[in-house]
Amino acid sequence: MVDVAVVGAGPNGLSAAVVMARAGLSVHLYEAADAIGGGSRTSELIEPGYLYDVCSAVHPMAVASPFFRAFELSKRVDLRLPEIQHGTPLDIGGAALAYQSLDRTVQELGVDGPAYRRLLQPLLERVDGVVDFTSNQLLRIPKDPVAAVRFGLATLDQGTPLWMRRFREEAAPALLTGVMSHALGSQPSLSSTGAGLLLSVLAHAGGWVVPVGGSMSIAKAMADDLTAHGGTIHVGEQVNSLDQVRPAKAILLDVAPPTLARLGGSEVPDRYRRALEAFRFGNAACKVDFILSGPVPWRDPGLAKAGTVHVGGSRLAMAESENLVDMGKHPTEPYVLVSQPSLVDSSRAPEGRHVLWSYCHVPANSTVDMAEAVTARIERYAPGFRDVVVASKTTTAAELSAYNENYVGGDFSAGLLDLRGLVQRPVVSNVPWRTPMPGVYLCSSSTPPGPGVAGMPGYHAARYALKDIFKMRVPGLGVGL
Structure with a gap:
């Protein structure tokens, strides 16, 4: 039995997977695209030999x-x-x-x-x-x-x-x-x-x-740490329902709210489904x-x-x-x-x-x-x-x-960033990463603190999953640990 399934290998899916694997849990990470990275992917978009960041390029965070400070990204x-x-x-x-x-x-x-x-x-x-x-x-x-x-x-x-x-x-x-x-x-x-x-x-x-080599260097650093701690990465594998990654004890989803509603199917309570489907993009x-x-x-x-x-x-x-x-x-x-x-x-x-x-x-x-x-x-x-x-x-x-399915309509912020959108992301809650479905957590940029290659939505979701399901604390994340 796999302890943890993470869907989506963007920065937040990767950070969530790293935290869970560092805790000693068995982790499988699923990515629909042929390469990891999501918003931190680098590609030869025009001609061979020219590297372009597909989304994020400069990284204050x-x-x-x-998360990156604890992970010692530098x-x-x-x-x-x-x-x-x-x-x-x-x-x-x-x-x-x-x-x-x-x-x-x-x-x-x-x-x-x-x-x-x-x-x-x-x-x-x-x-x-x-x-x-x-x-x-x-x-x-x-x-x-x-x-x-x-x-x-x-x-x-x-x-x-x-x-x-x-x-x-x-x-x-x-x-x-x-x-x-x-x-x-x-x-x-x-x-x-x-x-x-x-x-x-x-x-x-x-x-x-x-980052030298492009934003993909950040994603690769997290992927390398994940596999070094026993995690498994599946690329080119589309997840279409939660049942597809069960019987994992915890499921962390780096997806947009409408995708969560689709993956959860009949398991999603009606009130929560309405909130997910009404989530506003910019x-x-x-x-x-x-x-x-x-x-x-x-x-x-x-x-x-x-x-x-x-x-x-x-x-x-x-x-x-x-x-x-x-x-x-x-x-x-x-x-x-x-x-x-x-x-x-x-x-x-x-x-x-x-x-x-x-x-x-x-x-x-x-x-x-x-x-x-x-x-x-x-x-x-x-x-x-x-x-x-x-x-x-x-x-x-x-x-x-x-x-990127998370960029609904081309909104790379994964949700409208007005005052309501900062608090209701995707619902008003003191723990918005936790969903009403037991063992299921949302860890995309559609949760706080929002967009940017920072790994924090994934970190928060993993922190609560460790606490709720495995009765564990966040482990050390540094290079020498």
């Missing part, structure tokens, strides 16, 4: 996530830190740049530098408490109440239409909004602001690291990957050293673009999130060449190819960009949804 994967963590080109000329050093960032932001410091310094001083607060579900007493209060006040400061009251110029608010726009949703909003503030603080803490992404003959010719030289570039102009311009998407429209001048991994990882492309990863937001289920709009947007701040493009590949929102 790789050094901040409580000892298992070569995590490279760009000289500049992120930057935003400005319509007025120049760029706003975020260094790992808060002092240097503040100095270069000019007149608004002190205001930027007053916003982020209190959070940076209690960064562990901020990470703890945001890495769990909200219906709990935080370990560091002061950090939680500071985070809440900062979110209120920047998450309402009064978000410009502390700033006088364009650079600092554009720098912040570029990060806040990672989240799918309108601007300003409390949910997007909370996510953006966390990422902004982490840029000045451990930094936004890039907007989507259209991804455009490029092969380049050289670096992006950014007008501002600082952007050539940035691991991530937020292309969107001013705070108000980015908000307008995001709000158009929220109204079901495709912006002609979209906000574009750009990653330049080959700046710090030469393994991504042949010598002299570069890969460029980018996406913009679009309405759910969109089939529109946004490659031209993305290219034009980058060209605006990097004249001559078209001249270095060798090839490109677009993945529409509809194609992203087909790639």
